[in-house]
Amino acid sequence: MPTPLTRFKRLLFGRPLPSDRLEHERLNKKTALAVLSSDAISSVAYATDQILFVVGGAIGAAAIGYVAPISAVIVGLLLLVGISYSQTIHAYPNGGGSYTVAKENLGVGPGLVAAAALLTDYILTVAVSISSGVAAITSAYHLLVPHTVALCVASIILLTMVNLRGVRESGAVFSVPTYAFIAMMIALIGLGGYHAWLGDLPKIALETPKTDPHAMQRLGGVTGFALFYLLLRGFAEGCSAMTGTEAISNGIQAFKQPSQRNARITLGWMVGILAVFFLGVSYLAHHYGAMPLADQTVLSLLGHRIFGNSLAYYGLQYATFAVLVLAANTAFADFPRLAGILARDNYMPRQFLARGDRLAFSNGIITLGLVALLLVIVFHGDTTRLVPLYALGVFVCFTLSQAGMVVHWLRSRDRGWRWRAALNGLGAVATAIVSIVQVVTKFTEGGWIVVVIIPVIIYLLRRIHRHYEHFVREVAYTGQSPLMFLHHTVIVPVNGITKPTAGALVYATTISEDVRAVYVEVEPKTADDLLRKWNEWDIGVELTVVPSPFRSILRPLVDYVNDLIERGEADLVTIVVPEIVPRTWWGHLLHNKTSLFIRTSFLFRPNVVVTAIPYLVGRSARLRDLMAHDEFLEETAEQPVAR
């Protein structure tokens, strides 16, 4: 019979699933594209905004002139990284995550750097995608702007719950948002480009451009170097477009056979779509003069101009929200999986290894949800404040992963290893440079948080690893059979002739022949009365009275047990304590937790075991069964009583 709590849990999270359901449904290319590329493709919803925000903050509307070239450079980098990753697909048919590739080829240290960078990256994927998705909604419905944080929080809680249920339905359902977004983006870029060619749509009037308070100089005052640095910062922020590129190379096993070929083709499609969309949006922003506003994203501005206030505009906004939620959802699959791998390698607590009833890594999902919640609350769900923390980790992973591939080719000397190594090497150098650009340009904007946190995470991973290593070494048992004869004395602390005491005595006499009842006399002169009643009871267990001049129950008991062991009367002592289990929460306030205190007193004492015999107040079933309703007693009274 499921308890009410179990029933509630099932209602929320569904029935438990057996382990054999763990096998994947394999995806065809179309579905795989939808599932694995939502993170990458959805970046176009915020990447162009970030460039314009940073550059425009310093030089105003003139920034529009720089967005297309910066985007072109990023797309070039994207193509290079894309080709580089298709090598990884070739080399790691089981899926080569940055952690695995870096650890196998470069060693544990770089592997842990990759792991730490990935963990922060996944968390930021959730925070950035959700806040950007919510921005898509608030751009369409200005009334919702004050509720931004609440909307972000609700979305993350919902995602966490859905993932605790375990997202088995994946494939088909997940294709909808991605393809809806792709369709809307094609419509936007197509129609927008057509109108641009016709030149029949006016530019967007600049109302109140969102400005960067840290750099208020205008174009006139910007020197050559400062402009270069500014564009570099814009470039660094725009690189957030590339996040998620590695997803396909991690997920090869999800593809139908031939999985490597299918994965490579899908990666090509993904890079192509992302490149076109990103360039398209940046070009349209340039052409229509779309500077992001405090309450309007570039996509929303373009949609409004190109589609008008039509259904198509709202369709674009909803599709953007949906694809960004899907992108956040991929982190809910990746973070717990990586945490599980790290836990298996003893770098994270074992709790991350346990799959829940629904086959999901529950602890990983909850951890990710909580940290992401914290981030959106601290940063008020503001994408522009979250993005500087993002991408840095991603580029560190790109670099380590590709550097690992270089080593891989040098070692394996597979066919074509030279040009493959060269290609991965080129990618590694490029992304390494971008990593440095990221650190330098974003450091003061929040990037320092990531620079501080990654080493902290690495330190923690190493500490945890050391702990488990010590532990495994310590508990390993290599001796012979340890069984031996021990003289076992059982002590039952007694405070009266009650049912809980009787239950404890039954148990005590079952587990040993040497049972001693002990009364600690806290209130002076109370022992005589009890001794008299005890002797009348005549159960064959002697009652020892221990005085307690300091009114402590514990100290005399501890001394008594120590004496017993020191005098050699017992090798092993069990203290059997009746434990009152109240029916209600407030019942706990009314009964002394003596059994707990006794347990704690002996926790560090060798050869002493404390056993609590629960007595359920108001539900004496346990006791009734264990010992003594009177009819039963009368039946057994004739039999020889075992002691």
Next chain:
Amino acid sequence: MPTPLTRFKRLLFGRPLPSDRLEHERLNKKTALAVLSSDAISSVAYATDQILFVVGGAIGAAAIGYVAPISAVIVGLLLLVGISYSQTIHAYPNGGGSYTVAKENLGVGPGLVAAAALLTDYILTVAVSISSGVAAITSAYHLLVPHTVALCVASIILLTMVNLRGVRESGAVFSVPTYAFIAMMIALIGLGGYHAWLGDLPKIALETPKTDPHAMQRLGGVTGFALFYLLLRGFAEGCSAMTGTEAISNGIQAFKQPSQRNARITLGWMVGILAVFFLGVSYLAHHYGAMPLADQTVLSLLGHRIFGNSLAYYGLQYATFAVLVLAANTAFADFPRLAGILARDNYMPRQFLARGDRLAFSNGIITLGLVALLLVIVFHGDTTRLVPLYALGVFVCFTLSQAGMVVHWLRSRDRGWRWRAALNGLGAVATAIVSIVQVVTKFTEGGWIVVVIIPVIIYLLRRIHRHYEHFVREVAYTGQSPLMFLHHTVIVPVNGITKPTAGALVYATTISEDVRAVYVEVEPKTADDLLRKWNEWDIGVELTVVPSPFRSILRPLVDYVNDLIERGEADLVTIVVPEIVPRTWWGHLLHNKTSLFIRTSFLFRPNVVVTAIPYLVGRSARLRDLMAHDEFLEETAEQPVAR
């Protein structure tokens, strides 16, 4: 060897005291007056202020004219109650607290009303005395005014700690503040009266009188009835002067023989001193026009005017602070004592019955300290906001106590019972009327809080009593010897051949002949390897593998145990679980709390006992002793191994 924690505790609270130190040192009249009357006498530090504050708030400086008559009425009432209480001393030589007197003579219901009123009264004694004492200090040092709450909090924490130490030093030390205050007050009233007679000191200039925001009408607009009601309110607030009058009749046992006579004489002195001081202060306030200010008490204003800015002024303020702290301290003796009596009568949790190492009722002291802290924080340590809650409870107790005495005389028919009953009856009627005045006039000023809380406390006391009554009835054991033979099966959940497992197996084979090791196979196909190793180990305990298709460790174990019992293979099952006890707090985050979960799973299951065998990480002493360093094993290997 005391642990560092024990040593720290001793440093703060002193060495434990044996129970026989509990006997009182008996006090002579002078010391008893100091110890028992601080609460009553110290009231003059705030009672006059309250009258002037309430009346002056409505009619301004004209209030000065009414303070002396109101004070005179209160003093009349005080004399009546004083005489009434000297009857209680006569009838209850062991000390008659209101709870005892009301319960014995009027029944349980009125007894609980008195108890609830007393409990709230003690809490308010602390809050009012401390905030008034701090006001004496801030009146002298205006710089400290913003730190009022902090000073109150610090004082209460200090008092709590001192009382946890147990205040054995009482007598002599405690006389100092009371007699210092008495001396300063005599000087103030004497010198003030002398100057008033000479007429050589000017009135105090009214700066910014503290006004009552609820009644801003000025004298002109006050009708006859409104004025009467106003004076009634002033009277009700002034009655706070009478709090503490019952202390001596409660503490008869503290007096040297003949204790009743000594107590009666001391009561007379106390009432006399209080009456003189209260009338004196009110007269001086009237003469010098001392209206209380937001940052100056009446005593401070008078002291300044009469002593000038001299040492005597500061002496008065310090003495006032000291006597008020002492007054608060009496509540720290009374509240835990009453809580202890109520706990003994099963009306409060048993935890209040336990005396700590230093013979103090620790739980009562801590409870009082915490609630008083809450009060001063919520009311910002403002005496004028706290006093409306005060006195109401006191007068309810006066009434019940005296009504109880009437019944006592009617029953006992002792010598002079008629006039004694009449006197107590007169007192009871008078205080009953004042109680009603208190409720009516203070209700909107915060009095309602007390009106609500007293019934809530009574309800709780009754609920607690019912719980304990049920409990005692339920656990009472009246049957024969419960000992019987039970087939005892021990189950050891196993997850590998480790030292903790070996320790658990040693224990299991010691307590039963029927031991079964059980492996729950969460990860499929992991059992074969373990089974092979287990058979190699060859310890004579069979390993049962239980599959877990839902990856739960608990459910298969529960099912296995249920099966065992249902098939009749076991009457009693003990599950022996190795429990990892980490060395550090963060170690707890790295190890699954399996033993705790197992314990919880079986808590409500009859005939199943869960025993945890602690394994101390990094301190394997327990295990080393319990079982197996290899040399020991080799020694015992030749002996027949008990199973």
